[in-house]
Amino acid sequence: MSHGTMPAPATFIFFILLIFVSVVAAQTLQGCNTTYGANLATVLSTLPTNIDRYGFYSASHGQAPDRANVIALCRGDIDLAKCQNCVQNAADSITKSSCSDYNERTSWYRTDECLVRRSNQTIFGVPATTTVFGVFNPSEAISPVQFKKDLDSLLNDLRSQASNGGSLKKFATGNVTGPASQTIFALVQCTPDIDQEACERCLISAASQIPWCCDKKRGGRIHRPSCYLRFESYLFFDETRLENEAPPPPGWLQTGKRKNGRVALTIAVAVAVCASLVVIVVVGILVRRSRKSKPTGNIDDGAESLQYGFSTITGATNNFSDEQKLGQGGFGVVYMGILGNGEKIAVKRLSKDSKQGSIEFKNEVLFLAKLKHKNLVNLLGFSLEGTEKLLVYEYVSNGSLDNFISDSVQKHKQMKWETRFKIIEGIAKGLLYLHENSRLKIIHRDIKPGNILLDEDMNPKIADFGMAKLFGQDESEAKTKRIVGTYGYMPPEYANGGQFSVKSDVYSFGVLVLEIINAQKKNGSIRSGDNEVGIVNFAWRNWHRGNNVETVDPFLKLSEGSMMDILRCIRIGLLCCQRDPSKRPTMASVVLMLSAASVTLPAPSVPAFYFDSGKDRTAAQFDENMSENDASITDLHPR
DSSP states (O other): OOTTOOOHHHHHHHHHHHHHHHHHHHHHHHTTTOHHHHHHHHHHTTHHHHOOTTSEEEEEESOTTSOEEEEEEEOTTSOHHHHHHHHHHHHHHHHTSOHHHHTOSSEEEEOSSEEEEEESSOOTTOOOOOOOEEEEOSSBOSSHHHHHHHHHHHHHHHHHHHHTOOTTSSEEEEEEEOGGGOEEEEEEEEOTTSOHHHHHHHHHHHHTHHHHHHTTBSOEEEEOSSEEEEEESSOOSOHHHHHHOOOOOTTTGGGOSOHHHHHHHHHHHHHHHHHHHHHHHHHGGGGOOOOOOOOTTOOOTTOGGGBOOHHHHHHHTTTTOGGGEEEEOSSEEEEEEEOTTSOEEEEEEEOTTOSSHHHHHHHHHHHHTTOOOTTBOOEEEEEEETTEEEEEEEOOTTOBGGGTSBSSOGGGGGOOHHHHHHHHHHHHHHHHIIIIISSSEEEOOOOSGGGEEEOTTOOEEEOOOTTOEEEOTTOOEEEOSSOEEOTTSOOHHHHHHOEEEHHHHHHHHHHHHHHHHHOOBBTTEEEETTEEEEHHHHHHHHHHHTOGGGGSOTTSOOOHHHHHHHHHHHHHHHHHTBSSGGGSOOHHHHHHHHHOTTSOOOOOOOBTTOOTTSOOOOHHHHHHHHGGGTOEEOOSSOO
16 A cells, blocks of 8 residues: 555445535535525625725625525624624624525524525615514612603603614613603614614504513613614613714615625625635535425415514403404404503404414404505514414404494494495595505405494405415416305305305305395395394395385484485495395495496396295205315404
């Protein structure tokens, strides 16, 4: 054996070690062998040297959908050296994470001194308010009620200063004298790329975390991707540096990437390419490995900024106490809550026994996050923690329409015709928005009194989009074997054959109009003598007998003028409930009919589920026809 030759076993071990080292190098430089990971590694390598004296830097690398976008921000009162060290530690922590964590497309790293946020989506100027964690001191405050009051006042002042920019971007500090002459110090900060409104909203949400989980604490901090809040009973920020800091120059924020950043990027790309070539030659296909895929069913698609912390909601609803309960339906229970800023909310808590709940939950978030109209309920956010799924809405003070047209509740006695007409017209405009005027084309599929909420001025708001379906702009109808909805409000083509379209919602709207006029609602039916008959059938018989006054709620105080409007609305309701979907008007035509009395209305044809014998089709008869459709029908409780 010559001196310069390794024995065969040693050679084998050497190559095994070389392969191992190469694999590790590949994972480090290429983000576990993904394009996004490689782009992210490139950007992370530039952060510490490019963070400037104002503590902010943004950069991106690569092409969509694998572009890596990164924002780095330091707390406004720390010096440059400490800032760079913090950002370096953050970049190292991300780089050393596991493959699945490293290749996670959207995440963030935050300490008390700095933040690093990354995503394959655009994040510069895009706020994200998801609460991830809060840290609080264990010692109790003196006079906690007064402490909280003084702290709230201080945070309100600082929020105003920070959101308006201030001398140090969106950053503000201050103090106030609390109970027993104790000084309360606080600091708030937003990433400087978001606008004033987004900064205020983020800091309000952060402050709402404090009272419910830690109202007796003397200090704490809330970490969010776009803002940060901290309060203590001692001075924790550098007042001297803040006083001496000069404001950023004009155009500072818009520059985004610095020149030395581009140089660093170029060097990093060159190093990564060379290293990749070496790795490919040595290990070849061995570097390729299966990766854990990202879990499906997550709420994303631009909705992450709507997420609330679970502790915020439990505090707001007094831990979902029975006293806060507003109602219960197929989805679960609805509670009233009050956030830390005094805002009232309605919280829908998904029942753990609901088989459709997860689908409904995601539907509602993704649809309502993109839909805004005065006649749609406003989704404020959602919360996910373990098996808990919560939807957070604006609080609508008068509850559901169901409460006003029920046999057991006499509120309908108080409803004048002007109020009822406003409700009918508002529902029509909301449906028109869903069908034609929004950027999405939505079929609701569960229009009923329990899903119409009424605000303090009795303006209607369509709610519960769990069963809604998204249509393409050129799509007119669809078919399903899984029938969902509520008996009495389903058109025949859907109940019997699973066919649905915008005309399905038109039918449900027609039933609703007749119920609002009659106000003796019971699952689309009313009492007539000793029998229970469908409201559509009842209205149609009265129409043909020329006895329309029998369809009208006897508690309505009628004048000659209002009676003409009521008769017109009965006719519109019957037009919407015609058996043939092609004969039903669109919601655009309905809105026109309601708003313009001069429009001549056609005569309605025979409605769905009408029989000359006078007998209405029952729920049992529906069941016989739909047994093969795997029907899933909701109950009538408001949700």
